[in-house]
Amino acid sequence: xxxxxxxxxxxxxxxxxxxxxxxxxxxxxxxxxxxxxxxxxxxxxxxxxxxxxxxxxxxxxxxxxxxxxxxxxxxxxxxxxxxxxxxxxxxxxxxxxxxxxxxxxxxxxxxxxxxxxxxxxxxxxxxxxxxxxxxxxxxxxxxxxxxxxxxxxxxxxxxxxxxxxxxxxxxxxxxxxxxxxxxxxxxxxxxxxxxxxxxxxxxxxxxxxxxxxxxxxxxxxxxxxxxxxxxxxxxxxxxxxxxxxxxxxxxxxxxxxxxxxxxxxxxxxxxxxxxxxxxxxxxxxxxxxxxxxxxxxxxxxxxxxxxxxxxxxxxxxxxxxxxxxxxxxxxxxxxxxxxxxxxxx
Amino acid sequence: xxxxxxxxxxxxxxxxxxxxxxxxxxxxxxxxxxxxxxxxxxxxxxxxxxxxxxxxxxxxxxxxxxxxxxxxxxxxxxxxxxxxxxxxxxxxxxxxxxxxxxxxxxxxxxxxxxxxxxxxxxxxxxxxxxxxxxxxxxxxxxxxxxxxxxxxxxxxxxxxxxxxxxxxxxxxxxxxxxxxxxxxxxxxxxxxxxxxxxxxxxxxxxxxxxxxxxxxxxxxxxxxxxxxxxxxxxxxxxxxxxxxxxxxxxxxxxxxxxxxxxxxxxxxxxxxxxxxxxxxxxxxxxxxxxxxxxxxxxxxxxxxxxxxxxxxxxxxxxxxxxxxxxxxxxxxxxxxxxxxxxxxx
Numbered sequence: 001x002x003x004x005x006x007x008x009x010x011x012x013x014x015x016x017x018x019x020x021x022x023x024x025x026x027x028x029x030x031x032x033x034x035x036x037x038x039x040x041x042x043x044x045x046x047x048x049x050x051x052x053x054x055x056x057x058x059x060x061x062x063x064x065x066x067x068x069x070x071x072x073x074x075x076x077x078x079x080x081x082x083x084x085x086x087x088x089x090x091x092x093x094x095x096x097x098x099x100x101x102x103x104x105x106x107x108x109x110x111x112x113x114x115x116x117x118x119x120x121x122x123x124x125x126x127x128x129x130x131x132x133x134x135x136x137x138x139x140x141x142x143x144x145x146x147x148x149x150x151x152x153x154x155x156x157x158x159x160x161x162x163x164x165x166x167x168x169x170x171x172x173x174x175x176x177x178x179x180x181x182x183x184x185x186x187x188x189x190x191x192x193x194x195x196x197x198x199x200x201x202x203x204x205x206x207x208x209x210x211x212x213x214x215x216x217x218x219x220x221x222x223x224x225x226x227x228x229x230x231x232x233x234x235x236x237x238x239x240x241x242x243x244x245x246x247x248x249x250x251x252x253x254x255x256x257x258x259x260x261x262x263x264x265x266x267x268x269x270x271x272x273x274x275x276x277x278x279x280x281x282x283x284x285x286x287x288x289x290x291x292x293x294x295x296x297x298x299x300x301x302x303x304x305x306x307x308x309x310x311x312x313x314x315x316x317x318x319x320x321x322x323x324x325x326x327x328x329x330x331x332x333x334x335x336x337x338x339x340x341x342x343x344x345x
Numbered sequence: 346x347x348x349x350x351x352x353x354x355x356x357x358x359x360x361x362x363x364x365x366x367x368x369x370x371x372x373x374x375x376x377x378x379x380x381x382x383x384x385x386x387x388x389x390x391x392x393x394x395x396x397x398x399x400x401x402x403x404x405x406x407x408x409x410x411x412x413x414x415x416x417x418x419x420x421x422x423x424x425x426x427x428x429x430x431x432x433x434x435x436x437x438x439x440x441x442x443x444x445x446x447x448x449x450x451x452x453x454x455x456x457x458x459x460x461x462x463x464x465x466x467x468x469x470x471x472x473x474x475x476x477x478x479x480x481x482x483x484x485x486x487x488x489x490x491x492x493x494x495x496x497x498x499x500x501x502x503x504x505x506x507x508x509x510x511x512x513x514x515x516x517x518x519x520x521x522x523x524x525x526x527x528x529x530x531x532x533x534x535x536x537x538x539x540x541x542x543x544x545x546x547x548x549x550x551x552x553x554x555x556x557x558x559x560x561x562x563x564x565x566x567x568x569x570x571x572x573x574x575x576x577x578x579x580x581x582x583x584x585x586x587x588x589x590x591x592x593x594x595x596x597x598x599x600x601x602x603x604x605x606x607x608x609x610x611x612x613x614x615x616x617x618x619x620x621x622x623x624x625x626x627x628x629x630x631x632x633x634x635x636x637x638x639x640x641x642x643x644x645x646x647x648x649x650x651x652x653x654x655x656x657x658x659x660x661x662x663x664x665x666x667x668x669x670x671x672x673x674x675x676x677x678x679x680x681x682x683x684x685x686x687x688x689x690x
Contacts, residue, residue: 006632006633006636006638007629007632007633007636007638008633008638008640008641010638010639010640011639011640011643012640013640013643014624035632035635035636036607036628036631036632036635036636039608040607040608040628040632043608043610043628044610044626044628044629050626050628050629051629052624052625052629262381262385263384263385263388265388265389279359279397280397281389281395283381283385283388283389283395284352284389284395284396284397286381287351287352287380287381287385288351288352288353290380290381291351291352291380291381293351293352293353293355294355294356294639294642294643295353295355295356295357295358296353297639298356298358298639
């Protein structure tokens, strides 16, 4: 899922996302709540109409941003009081508020409101946090049923403790959701650690329902998690790094600002079928990025998103053909990962 | 002509310009010379191929920017020595260099290298400057003939002195160019003053060749100059003001950031057929502009450029139908001009 934080996938019109085959995008409840405000989106007829996107939208619950962005948090069993990171105004989000907010946004898939514990996190805190997360999940399920039309995904927390992950997964499945996310990853831990948590969680989630890892990752990381049984991802990487000129390719990333591309008239990536590579050269994109021209970051964004979506298309085809492992080994053997952890999230 | 200063019409892909009916764009020799450098564009196969624009391109000679942007100018009969406004590196542009530069860019229409006198400007300076401009024009014509493929437009200077304007026009016509521009306007003078210079110049230019006023203006100003016999314009206004959320309409401009549009779900302009108005609301665009989202300025840019191009389409149709004066009076009577002079250029 391309990420549309503030009601737009950065630099991209919905029609461009459709053209490159994006089938679902993510919206951030916290950001939309702060600006333009839920009432504005609701009055527009929901987020689809507000932003002109006809496909499915998954919204997060705001939980992650409350814990990563907001100021002066105070956690109570009812939810979290916090201040807007934009203007300091006092706000409150709990399970009921988060579900009501996502009902206002009218997303197709709503996420439960959870507490995302920090990394590292001692076992005692992780246990208490998990109790709260499970209590909130039940409350979200209940609020959600009243609204009816949205699917609701549970979120498995449990920090780095496999037994807590398992317990959380089992209890969420007992409550019963339409899909399940692995939350509390990509919060600063090294990738092997993240993968352990994914591996500790996924086996306890139903095979016939979507499994979603939130907020990751690099192309090899995604393939590794797919190998573990994960179906869905959202990631700001392809759009975020595009804005400083980092280009994803089958061989890894490179910086288009590099002097070596000054007179390189080839496309951003050989054999890429994205709209940017069809028409524009590295020399041109490099010029635009150096000159701070919006078209420069538009072209890199188009290319990077296309590469991510195309990777997922290829992975699905490989799974359907029964050759996923070969596909993954082949891909990873050509991909040179730089700053593996630094790049994630 | 939409303005593509640095090898891109800001925020717009060539395909989007084609869709909205742009038939020619302007490129700036000075800016491209400074970044990415003429050699890079030339090696790409010229500006059309470099930026992916298949339609005609008119390039200016760099003269205007040398006098408005560059540092430490030293004017000699051979041209102007100056420093890059980006990195201070020493550069030189004279008539031969400007024509060679435009040959490298491979534009369809090249402009002669002229001296653009400041406003105000005493008569003595204007006279001396005019001599230089005419000498350089002859030199450009000569250099241009060697290159052959480009059309070349002369530029009428003469500051605010009608007799100098007339003399310049006559002498340029005697040299013989493919079209003629009124230069040295929109340099800080009030609009009525500008219009006087246009009126003093145009009658001395051939009726059967394009007449071009450089670097203007607001919609009513363009219509007024069309009434004086002007055929071509370039203007950064529609793209530049879009970036702070100023929207052009048939009734004048407005600031989309204004609180009144917070929950206004109508289009940027009623009855506008531009791609932005087909799909997106004022409330949405306002949100995007406040949130510094690129899509916000893309949408306003699309709308503004469409309005400008559409105004020219309407003017052409009115001229062809013999009802231009009625069309202009009707348009101007509905258009409320704010900061008329401040907005121009």
